[in-house]
Ligand SMILES: Cc1cc2nc3c(=O)[nH]c(=O)nc-3n(C[C@H](O)[C@H](O)[C@H](O)COP(=O)(O)OP(=O)(O)OC[C@H]3O[C@@H](n4cnc5c(N)ncnc54)[C@H](O)[C@@H]3O)c2cc1C
């Protein structure tokens with residue numbers, strides 16, 4: 155019932171100018187495709203996900219550079235904005251819909267024994283379908299990257315950028331030294347909390363852990379979730395980093411544009427252009443300076459292989475001319491999630507299906523950005 159209601163509302167809302175309906179509706183500021191395509195750009199960014207959105211934003215700060223951002227998916231909609239609906243996005247066209255091969259060590263209970271490997275396909279990428287949890291990497295991982303010969307990637311170098319990008323003005327239980335308050339990425343605690351949240355943290359303290367800020371010095375402990383939300387709705391990478399700069403004359407955004415090949419000069423091994431398809435038409439554009447590949451965990455290696463960079467035997471099997479024999483795609487790591495741990499609690503202290511289907515909750519969500527609809531649910535995969 156509530157789903158149908160939301161769907162109808164989404165149709166209505168996406169067809170009217172709703173800036174005057176209050177701050178909630180400001181999110182519906184849509185991004186339209188750049189009118190014309192040029193032959194050359196200084197930079198071409200492939201994929202407008204969590205990474206690509208930021209890169210396109212920062213590069214186009216320099217008005218002397220032209221930047222083309224190519225994205226296979228399209229803009230977000232009303233539906234993708236509702237945090238509670240996150241799990242449902244995986245059955246829509248906002249997910250590439252990949253499935254793993256059958257393996258002996260995981261996903262034995264899944265259909266055909268194959269894991270679902272969700273990946274977002276939209277301006278904003280996987281941040282349009284993910285669970286909105288704002289959780290930075292562990293400091294030791296960044297320090298390890300640095301120690302492998304990557305100066306500038308240690309935790310001390312990265313932290314100022316986390317702080318710069320963040321707007322945590324609405325946050326309460328945080329260590330303010332580790333947070334930013336003027337950046338484009340909005341972080342909030344979910345505005346609706348069932349009594350379970352308090353009990354959960356108390357249980358952690360009873361076991362000898364601390365109630366910590368999971369994004370400060372030490373994340374070992376129990377914490378309320380910090381989420382990438384703005385006024386109770388999803389703050390995707392596109393909302394944070396593309397919408398504010400979509401009118402820059404040197405930034406060109408093209409959606410429904412799937413890159414099929416990076417053009418590489420086999421002699422100099424320099425990438426100089428890309429080939430992509432948009433509505434069944436093939437285009438070629440060239441880059442004067444750089445091509446940034448940010449097409450996500452699965453598609454970045456795929457595109458490298460289609461462009462001749464990958465394991466030789468595999469590329470030859472598919473008649474792809476080898477530019478560089480490399481073990482591309484060999485270090486994929488994933489964590490599956492399962493939802494089989496079930497326990498019974500009193501209905502009054504959780505959100506049940508019934509409360510979510512209450513039209514009043516739907517109205518309350520739209521009007522005030524409050525109530526159970528922007529609750530974060532445990533994924534059911
Ligand atoms: C179900 C799920 C829940 C998650 N929950 C969380 C969470 O709560 N918190 C958290 O921090 N992380 C979460 N993550 C992980 C997080 O969302 C990703 O790590 C992050 O978004 C990846 O960013 P990215 O830029 O590497 O790739 P993506 O965001 O996936 O962006 C890649 C973009 O490239 C586009 N693209 C791909 N191929 C092409 C092509 N050939 N041509 C043009 N465009 C192309 C894609 O359509 C996509 O838009 C979750 C992930 C999943 C799947």
Ligand SMILES: *[C@@H]1O[C@H](CO)[C@@H](O)[C@H](O)[C@H]1NC(C)=O
Nearest residue numbers: 213214215216217218219220
């Ligand atoms: C842009 O180019 C002009 C003229 O070459 C130069 O003066 C200016 O500093 C450049 N701007 C940036 C941000 O690099």
Ligand SMILES: *[C@@H]1O[C@H](CO)[C@@H](O)[C@H](O)[C@H]1NC(C)=O
Nearest residue numbers: 362363364371372373374375
């Ligand atoms: C982080 O906190 C945990 C639990 O309080 C503690 O055991 C651990 O030593 C701390 N780590 C650091 C690096 O301080």
Ligand SMILES: *[C@@H]1O[C@H](CO)[C@@H](O)[C@H](O)[C@H]1NC(C)=O
Nearest residue numbers: 349353498499500501502503
């Ligand atoms: C559940 O409700 C019953 C009846 O109101 C009460 O006795 C019990 O303590 C509650 N349990 C929890 C875990 O809150």
